[in-house]
Amino acid sequence: MSTTTTTTETPKSFTLTVHPSPNDPKGLPGQPTPKERGQGPFETYPYKDLLPKVFPQPGEIGSPLEDFEHVDPGHRALKHPNPNAFLEKATKITHLAPAIGTEVEGVNLAKLTNDERDQLALAVARRRVMIFRDQDDFFNAGGKFWQEFGSYYGRLHVHPTGGHPEGLPEIHMIYRDENTVYYDTENITRSLWHTDMSHERQPPGLTAFFLLAHPETGGDTFFASGVEALKRLSPDFVAYLRTLKQIQSGIDPIQYSRGGTRARNVRRDCITTVHPVVRRHPVTGEESLFINREMTKSIVGYKKQESDLILNFLYDHIAAGIDSQCRVKWAPKTVVLWDNRNTLHSALFDYAGSPERRHGARITPQAERPIPALDGLKLD
Numbered sequence: 001m002s003t004t005t006t007t008t009e010t011p012k013s014f015t016l017t018v019h020p021s022p023n024d025p026k027g028l029p030g031q032p033t034p035k036e037r038g039q040g041p042f043e044t045y046p047y048k049d050l051l052p053k054v055f056p057q058p059g060e061i062g063s064p065l066e067d068f069e070h071v072d073p074g075h076r077a078l079k080h081p082n083p084n085a086f087l088e089k090a091t092k093i094t095h096l097a098p099a100i101g102t103e104v105e106g107v108n109l110a111k112l113t114n115d116e117r118d119q120l121a122l123a124v125a126r127r128r129v130m131i132f133r134d135q136d137d138f139f140n141a142g143g144k145f146w147q148e149f150g151s152y153y154g155r156l157h158v159h160p161t162g163g164h165p166e167g168l169p170e171i172h173m174i175y176r177d178e179n180t181v182y183y184d185t186e187n188i189t190r191s192l193w194h195t196d197m198s199h200e201r202q203p204p205g206l207t208a209f210f211l212l213a214h215p216e217t218g219g220d221t222f223f224a225s226g227v228e229a230l231k232r233l234s235p236d237f238v239a240y241l242r243t244l245k246q247i248q249s250g251i252d253p254i255q256y257s258r259g260g261t262r263a264r265n266v267r268r269d270c271i272t273t274v275h276p277v278v279r280r281h282p283v284t285g286e287e288s289l290f291i292n293r294e295m296t297k298s299i300v301g302y303k304k305q306e307s308d309l310i311l312n313f314l315y316d317h318i319a320a321g322i323d324s325q326c327r328v329k330w331a332p333k334t335v336v337l338w339d340n341r342n343t344l345h346s347a348l349f350d351y352a353g354s355p356e357r358r359h360g361a362r363i364t365p366q367a368e369r370p371i372p373a374l375d376g377l378k379l380d
Protein backbone atom coordinates (compact mmCIF):
# COMPACT_ATOMS: atom_id res chain seq x y z
CA MET A 1 0.00 0.00 0.00
CA SER A 2 1.40 3.36 -1.01
CA THR A 3 0.94 6.51 0.90
CA THR A 4 0.88 9.92 -0.67
CA THR A 5 2.26 12.84 1.19
CA THR A 6 1.21 16.30 0.17
CA THR A 7 2.58 19.47 1.56
CA THR A 8 0.51 22.62 1.73
CA GLU A 9 1.88 26.06 2.07
CA THR A 10 0.57 27.89 5.10
CA PRO A 11 -1.83 30.43 3.63
CA LYS A 12 -0.47 33.93 3.75
CA SER A 13 -1.52 37.04 1.97
CA PHE A 14 0.34 37.80 -1.23
CA THR A 15 0.81 41.38 -2.33
CA LEU A 16 2.18 42.65 -5.60
CA THR A 17 3.39 45.80 -3.90
CA VAL A 18 -0.07 47.24 -4.44
CA HIS A 19 0.28 49.38 -1.36
CA PRO A 20 3.70 50.97 -1.60
CA SER A 21 5.02 52.35 1.63
CA PRO A 22 3.85 55.94 2.12
CA ASN A 23 7.52 56.85 2.31
CA ASP A 24 8.50 55.20 -0.96
CA PRO A 25 8.72 58.11 -3.42
CA LYS A 26 8.61 55.95 -6.55
CA GLY A 27 5.25 54.22 -6.44
CA LEU A 28 4.32 51.81 -9.23
CA PRO A 29 5.59 52.17 -12.81
CA GLY A 30 3.33 54.34 -14.98
CA GLN A 31 1.22 55.45 -12.01
CA PRO A 32 1.08 58.72 -10.08
CA THR A 33 3.67 58.83 -7.34
CA PRO A 34 2.56 58.56 -3.71
CA LYS A 35 3.25 62.31 -3.35
CA GLU A 36 0.95 63.10 -6.31
CA ARG A 37 -1.69 60.92 -4.65
CA GLY A 38 -1.42 62.88 -1.39
CA GLN A 39 0.51 60.18 0.49
CA GLY A 40 3.65 60.48 2.61
CA PRO A 41 4.24 61.35 6.25
CA PHE A 42 1.38 63.18 7.92
CA GLU A 43 3.71 66.01 9.04
CA THR A 44 4.26 67.08 5.42
CA TYR A 45 0.71 66.39 4.15
CA PRO A 46 -0.20 69.51 2.14
CA TYR A 47 -3.97 69.36 2.75
CA LYS A 48 -3.92 69.39 6.56
CA ASP A 49 -5.99 72.61 6.53
CA LEU A 50 -8.73 70.71 4.73
CA LEU A 51 -9.15 67.96 7.30
CA PRO A 52 -12.60 67.61 8.82
CA LYS A 53 -11.84 69.66 11.93
CA VAL A 54 -14.98 71.49 12.96
CA PHE A 55 -17.63 69.14 14.32
CA PRO A 56 -21.03 70.03 15.79
CA GLN A 57 -20.77 71.24 19.35
CA PRO A 58 -23.03 70.38 22.30
CA GLY A 59 -26.16 72.54 22.17
CA GLU A 60 -25.48 73.61 18.58
CA ILE A 61 -28.74 72.07 17.34
CA GLY A 62 -30.05 74.39 14.64
CA SER A 63 -33.50 74.72 13.12
CA PRO A 64 -34.56 72.48 10.27
CA LEU A 65 -33.60 73.75 6.82
CA GLU A 66 -36.16 76.09 5.31
CA ASP A 67 -37.72 75.52 1.92
CA PHE A 68 -36.41 77.73 -0.86
CA GLU A 69 -37.12 78.19 -4.53
CA HIS A 70 -34.70 76.30 -6.76
CA VAL A 71 -34.32 77.21 -10.42
CA ASP A 72 -32.13 74.67 -12.13
CA PRO A 73 -29.36 76.15 -14.34
CA GLY A 74 -29.87 73.22 -16.72
CA HIS A 75 -33.14 74.84 -17.90
CA ARG A 76 -31.21 77.67 -19.53
CA ALA A 77 -28.98 75.20 -21.40
CA LEU A 78 -32.06 73.55 -22.92
CA LYS A 79 -32.54 76.74 -24.96
CA HIS A 80 -28.90 76.85 -26.05
CA PRO A 81 -28.30 76.20 -29.79
CA ASN A 82 -25.46 73.81 -28.85
CA PRO A 83 -25.74 72.72 -25.22
CA ASN A 84 -22.52 70.68 -25.50
CA ALA A 85 -20.45 73.66 -26.69
CA PHE A 86 -18.49 73.64 -23.41
CA LEU A 87 -17.02 70.27 -24.44
CA GLU A 88 -15.57 71.59 -27.70
CA LYS A 89 -12.16 72.13 -26.06
CA ALA A 90 -12.08 68.54 -24.78
CA THR A 91 -9.04 66.54 -25.90
CA LYS A 92 -10.67 63.21 -25.05
CA ILE A 93 -14.21 62.12 -24.19
CA THR A 94 -14.89 58.56 -23.06
CA HIS A 95 -18.33 57.22 -22.24
CA LEU A 96 -17.86 54.70 -19.43
CA ALA A 97 -21.11 52.88 -20.18
CA PRO A 98 -24.06 53.56 -22.50
CA ALA A 99 -26.40 54.40 -19.63
CA ILE A 100 -24.13 56.32 -17.31
CA GLY A 101 -20.79 58.07 -16.96
CA THR A 102 -18.64 60.22 -19.23
CA GLU A 103 -14.99 61.00 -18.68
CA VAL A 104 -13.57 64.25 -20.07
CA GLU A 105 -10.02 65.49 -20.55
CA GLY A 106 -9.02 69.01 -21.60
CA VAL A 107 -11.92 71.02 -20.13
CA ASN A 108 -11.05 73.35 -17.25
CA LEU A 109 -13.96 73.44 -14.80
CA ALA A 110 -12.50 76.44 -12.97
CA LYS A 111 -12.65 78.58 -16.11
CA LEU A 112 -16.22 77.87 -17.26
CA THR A 113 -18.42 80.88 -18.03
CA ASN A 114 -21.92 80.95 -16.55
CA ASP A 115 -23.29 79.88 -19.91
CA GLU A 116 -20.94 76.88 -19.83
CA ARG A 117 -21.85 76.11 -16.21
CA ASP A 118 -25.48 75.88 -17.35
CA GLN A 119 -24.46 73.45 -20.08
CA LEU A 120 -22.54 71.42 -17.52
CA ALA A 121 -25.69 71.08 -15.39
CA LEU A 122 -27.60 69.72 -18.37
CA ALA A 123 -24.80 67.38 -19.44
CA VAL A 124 -24.48 65.91 -15.93
CA ALA A 125 -28.26 65.48 -15.69
CA ARG A 126 -28.18 63.57 -18.99
CA ARG A 127 -25.04 61.48 -18.40
CA ARG A 128 -25.70 61.17 -14.60
CA VAL A 129 -21.97 61.20 -13.79
CA MET A 130 -19.12 63.15 -15.42
CA ILE A 131 -15.46 62.79 -14.57
CA PHE A 132 -13.14 65.70 -15.29
CA ARG A 133 -9.43 64.90 -15.20
CA ASP A 134 -6.43 67.19 -14.56
CA GLN A 135 -8.33 69.96 -12.77
CA ASP A 136 -5.26 71.71 -11.33
CA ASP A 137 -6.95 75.14 -11.33
CA PHE A 138 -10.03 73.79 -9.55
CA PHE A 139 -7.86 72.22 -6.84
CA ASN A 140 -5.60 75.28 -6.48
CA ALA A 141 -8.54 77.70 -6.31
CA GLY A 142 -9.48 76.38 -2.83
CA GLY A 143 -12.46 76.52 -0.52
CA LYS A 144 -13.98 79.93 -1.32
CA PHE A 145 -14.00 79.09 -5.02
CA TRP A 146 -15.51 75.66 -4.33
CA GLN A 147 -18.32 77.32 -2.39
CA GLU A 148 -18.93 79.81 -5.20
CA PHE A 149 -18.86 77.05 -7.84
CA GLY A 150 -21.32 74.92 -5.87
CA SER A 151 -23.70 77.74 -5.02
CA TYR A 152 -24.18 78.37 -8.75
CA TYR A 153 -26.14 75.09 -8.74
CA GLY A 154 -28.25 75.60 -5.60
CA ARG A 155 -28.19 76.48 -1.91
CA LEU A 156 -25.20 74.73 -0.35
CA HIS A 157 -26.07 71.99 2.10
CA VAL A 158 -24.35 71.84 5.49
CA HIS A 159 -24.00 68.27 6.68
CA PRO A 160 -25.95 67.52 9.90
CA THR A 161 -23.16 65.48 11.49
CA GLY A 162 -20.01 65.71 9.37
CA GLY A 163 -16.82 67.64 9.97
CA HIS A 164 -15.68 70.56 7.84
CA PRO A 165 -12.50 72.62 7.59
CA GLU A 166 -12.27 75.91 9.50
CA GLY A 167 -14.44 78.57 7.81
CA LEU A 168 -15.90 76.23 5.16
CA PRO A 169 -19.07 74.76 6.67
CA GLU A 170 -20.52 73.84 3.27
CA ILE A 171 -17.54 71.73 2.23
CA HIS A 172 -18.24 68.23 3.51
CA MET A 173 -15.01 66.33 4.11
CA ILE A 174 -14.31 62.64 4.32
CA TYR A 175 -11.04 61.30 5.68
CA ARG A 176 -9.73 57.79 6.37
CA ASP A 177 -6.28 56.46 6.99
CA GLU A 178 -4.63 53.51 8.68
CA ASN A 179 -5.81 54.78 12.09
CA THR A 180 -9.47 54.85 11.09
CA VAL A 181 -11.63 52.66 13.29
CA TYR A 182 -14.48 51.06 11.38
CA TYR A 183 -17.51 50.41 13.58
CA ASP A 184 -19.82 48.77 11.05
CA THR A 185 -18.34 45.30 11.41
CA GLU A 186 -21.69 43.48 11.34
CA ASN A 187 -22.17 43.81 7.59
CA ILE A 188 -20.51 41.59 5.00
CA THR A 189 -19.61 44.67 2.96
CA ARG A 190 -19.12 48.26 3.94
CA SER A 191 -20.35 49.49 0.58
CA LEU A 192 -23.73 51.19 0.73
CA TRP A 193 -25.72 52.37 -2.26
CA HIS A 194 -27.14 55.74 -1.34
CA THR A 195 -28.11 59.18 -2.56
CA ASP A 196 -26.61 62.05 -0.61
CA MET A 197 -28.87 63.59 2.01
CA SER A 198 -31.97 62.37 0.20
CA HIS A 199 -34.06 62.69 3.37
CA GLU A 200 -33.97 66.49 3.15
CA ARG A 201 -37.16 68.13 1.87
CA GLN A 202 -35.09 69.54 -0.99
CA PRO A 203 -32.37 66.94 -1.55
CA PRO A 204 -29.18 67.71 -3.49
CA GLY A 205 -29.01 67.95 -7.29
CA LEU A 206 -25.70 68.43 -9.11
CA THR A 207 -22.96 67.44 -6.67
CA ALA A 208 -19.18 67.76 -6.94
CA PHE A 209 -16.65 65.49 -5.23
CA PHE A 210 -12.90 65.22 -5.45
CA LEU A 211 -10.14 63.39 -3.63
CA LEU A 212 -7.16 65.30 -2.28
CA ALA A 213 -5.50 62.01 -1.37
CA HIS A 214 -6.29 58.54 -2.61
CA PRO A 215 -4.77 55.09 -2.25
CA GLU A 216 -2.78 53.58 -5.08
CA THR A 217 -5.51 51.01 -5.53
CA GLY A 218 -8.95 50.70 -3.99
CA GLY A 219 -11.39 53.33 -2.86
CA ASP A 220 -13.11 53.63 -6.25
CA THR A 221 -16.65 54.98 -6.38
CA PHE A 222 -19.53 53.11 -8.03
CA PHE A 223 -22.53 54.84 -9.57
CA ALA A 224 -25.92 53.48 -10.63
CA SER A 225 -28.48 55.19 -12.83
CA GLY A 226 -31.92 55.35 -11.23
CA VAL A 227 -33.33 56.16 -14.68
CA GLU A 228 -31.91 53.04 -16.28
CA ALA A 229 -32.90 50.89 -13.29
CA LEU A 230 -36.49 52.08 -13.69
CA LYS A 231 -36.48 51.49 -17.45
CA ARG A 232 -35.60 47.82 -16.90
CA LEU A 233 -38.89 47.20 -15.08
CA SER A 234 -42.10 46.27 -16.84
CA PRO A 235 -44.48 49.13 -17.71
CA ASP A 236 -47.27 47.93 -15.42
CA PHE A 237 -44.91 47.67 -12.47
CA VAL A 238 -43.51 51.15 -13.20
CA ALA A 239 -47.09 52.49 -13.35
CA TYR A 240 -47.67 50.99 -9.90
CA LEU A 241 -44.39 52.38 -8.49
CA ARG A 242 -45.40 55.87 -9.65
CA THR A 243 -48.32 55.73 -7.20
CA LEU A 244 -46.09 55.04 -4.18
CA LYS A 245 -44.76 57.43 -1.58
CA GLN A 246 -41.93 56.64 0.83
CA ILE A 247 -40.83 57.84 4.22
CA GLN A 248 -37.20 58.90 4.36
CA SER A 249 -35.28 59.77 7.50
CA GLY A 250 -31.69 60.63 8.38
CA ILE A 251 -31.96 58.80 11.70
CA ASP A 252 -29.38 56.08 10.89
CA PRO A 253 -26.43 58.38 10.17
CA ILE A 254 -27.43 60.54 13.15
CA GLN A 255 -27.55 57.56 15.52
CA TYR A 256 -24.28 56.30 14.06
CA SER A 257 -22.69 59.66 14.84
CA ARG A 258 -24.16 59.95 18.29
CA GLY A 259 -23.40 56.38 19.27
CA GLY A 260 -20.36 54.24 19.96
CA THR A 261 -16.99 55.76 20.54
CA ARG A 262 -17.77 58.53 18.05
CA ALA A 263 -20.26 60.12 20.48
CA ARG A 264 -20.60 63.19 18.34
CA ASN A 265 -23.17 65.95 18.50
CA VAL A 266 -25.37 66.83 15.57
CA ARG A 267 -26.09 70.19 13.95
CA ARG A 268 -29.74 69.57 13.18
CA ASP A 269 -32.16 67.05 14.53
CA CYS A 270 -33.37 64.27 12.33
CA ILE A 271 -36.27 65.01 10.05
CA THR A 272 -38.70 62.62 8.40
CA THR A 273 -39.81 63.41 4.86
CA VAL A 274 -42.32 61.98 2.43
CA HIS A 275 -40.89 61.62 -1.08
CA PRO A 276 -42.24 59.93 -4.21
CA VAL A 277 -40.70 56.53 -5.00
CA VAL A 278 -40.33 57.64 -8.63
CA ARG A 279 -39.30 61.25 -9.23
CA ARG A 280 -39.13 63.29 -12.40
CA HIS A 281 -36.07 65.37 -13.26
CA PRO A 282 -37.07 69.03 -13.61
CA VAL A 283 -34.87 69.60 -16.68
CA THR A 284 -34.66 66.33 -18.60
CA GLY A 285 -38.17 65.18 -17.65
CA GLU A 286 -36.79 61.67 -17.12
CA GLU A 287 -38.18 59.49 -14.36
CA SER A 288 -35.88 57.86 -11.86
CA LEU A 289 -36.15 55.41 -8.98
CA PHE A 290 -35.53 57.49 -5.86
CA ILE A 291 -35.12 55.07 -2.97
CA ASN A 292 -32.00 54.05 -1.07
CA ARG A 293 -31.15 51.75 1.82
CA GLU A 294 -29.60 54.50 3.91
CA MET A 295 -32.56 56.90 4.11
CA THR A 296 -35.71 55.15 2.87
CA LYS A 297 -37.59 53.67 5.81
CA SER A 298 -40.91 52.46 4.42
CA ILE A 299 -43.60 52.79 1.79
CA VAL A 300 -46.37 55.06 3.03
CA GLY A 301 -49.49 53.14 4.10
CA TYR A 302 -47.95 49.67 3.82
CA LYS A 303 -47.36 47.13 6.58
CA LYS A 304 -43.69 46.45 7.33
CA GLN A 305 -43.43 43.14 5.48
CA GLU A 306 -45.17 44.57 2.38
CA SER A 307 -42.95 47.61 2.39
CA ASP A 308 -39.76 45.58 2.96
CA LEU A 309 -40.67 43.21 0.13
CA ILE A 310 -40.96 45.99 -2.44
CA LEU A 311 -38.03 48.02 -1.19
CA ASN A 312 -35.66 45.05 -0.90
CA PHE A 313 -36.57 44.00 -4.43
CA LEU A 314 -35.75 47.50 -5.70
CA TYR A 315 -32.50 47.79 -3.70
CA ASP A 316 -31.33 44.41 -4.99
CA HIS A 317 -32.34 45.31 -8.53
CA ILE A 318 -30.26 48.53 -8.38
CA ALA A 319 -27.26 46.79 -6.80
CA ALA A 320 -27.29 43.83 -9.19
CA GLY A 321 -27.88 45.85 -12.35
CA ILE A 322 -24.28 46.19 -13.43
CA ASP A 323 -25.49 47.22 -16.88
CA SER A 324 -26.90 50.41 -15.28
CA GLN A 325 -23.67 51.22 -13.44
CA CYS A 326 -20.20 52.64 -13.90
CA ARG A 327 -17.08 52.70 -11.77
CA VAL A 328 -14.84 55.69 -11.26
CA LYS A 329 -11.15 55.11 -10.64
CA TRP A 330 -9.60 58.08 -8.93
CA ALA A 331 -6.50 59.92 -10.12
CA PRO A 332 -4.85 63.08 -8.82
CA LYS A 333 -6.73 66.33 -9.65
CA THR A 334 -9.92 64.57 -10.75
CA VAL A 335 -13.30 66.19 -10.08
CA VAL A 336 -16.42 64.04 -10.38
CA LEU A 337 -19.87 65.56 -10.77
CA TRP A 338 -23.06 63.59 -10.39
CA ASP A 339 -26.75 64.35 -10.29
CA ASN A 340 -28.10 63.09 -6.99
CA ARG A 341 -31.65 63.19 -8.43
CA ASN A 342 -31.12 60.31 -10.81
CA THR A 343 -28.19 58.30 -9.43
CA LEU A 344 -27.08 56.28 -6.44
CA HIS A 345 -23.46 55.71 -5.50
CA SER A 346 -21.25 53.80 -3.15
CA ALA A 347 -17.63 54.26 -2.20
CA LEU A 348 -15.59 51.08 -1.88
CA PHE A 349 -13.74 50.47 1.37
CA ASP A 350 -11.56 47.74 -0.09
CA TYR A 351 -8.45 49.75 0.85
CA ALA A 352 -9.06 49.36 4.59
CA GLY A 353 -5.82 47.95 5.93
CA SER A 354 -3.74 49.98 3.49
CA PRO A 355 -1.43 52.48 5.19
CA GLU A 356 -2.60 55.11 2.68
CA ARG A 357 -5.09 57.91 3.23
CA ARG A 358 -8.29 58.75 1.35
CA HIS A 359 -9.33 62.35 1.82
CA GLY A 360 -12.12 63.99 -0.13
CA ALA A 361 -14.32 67.05 -0.34
CA ARG A 362 -17.96 67.19 -1.40
CA ILE A 363 -19.93 70.25 -2.47
CA THR A 364 -23.61 69.45 -2.22
CA PRO A 365 -26.05 72.06 -3.60
CA GLN A 366 -29.69 71.39 -2.79
CA ALA A 367 -32.26 71.32 -5.56
CA GLU A 368 -36.06 71.26 -5.86
CA ARG A 369 -38.51 69.25 -3.78
CA PRO A 370 -38.72 65.92 -5.66
CA ILE A 371 -41.35 66.09 -8.39
CA PRO A 372 -43.55 62.98 -8.41
CA ALA A 373 -43.70 61.13 -11.71
CA LEU A 374 -47.45 60.75 -11.19
CA ASP A 375 -49.18 64.11 -11.58
CA GLY A 376 -51.20 65.00 -8.53
CA LEU A 377 -49.48 62.61 -6.07
CA LYS A 378 -49.82 64.53 -2.80
CA LEU A 379 -46.75 64.52 -0.57
CA ASP A 380 -47.76 66.71 2.39
Ligand code: SIN
Pocket residue numbers: 174196209220221345346347348360362
Ligand atom coordinates in the same frame (compact mmCIF):
# COMPACT_ATOMS: atom_id res chain seq x y z
C1 SIN B 1 -20.10 60.25 -0.99
O1 SIN B 1 -20.69 59.23 -0.64
O2 SIN B 1 -20.71 61.31 -1.13
C2 SIN B 1 -18.62 60.21 -1.28
C3 SIN B 1 -18.28 59.17 -2.28
C4 SIN B 1 -16.92 58.60 -2.06
O3 SIN B 1 -16.36 58.67 -0.96
O4 SIN B 1 -16.37 58.04 -3.03
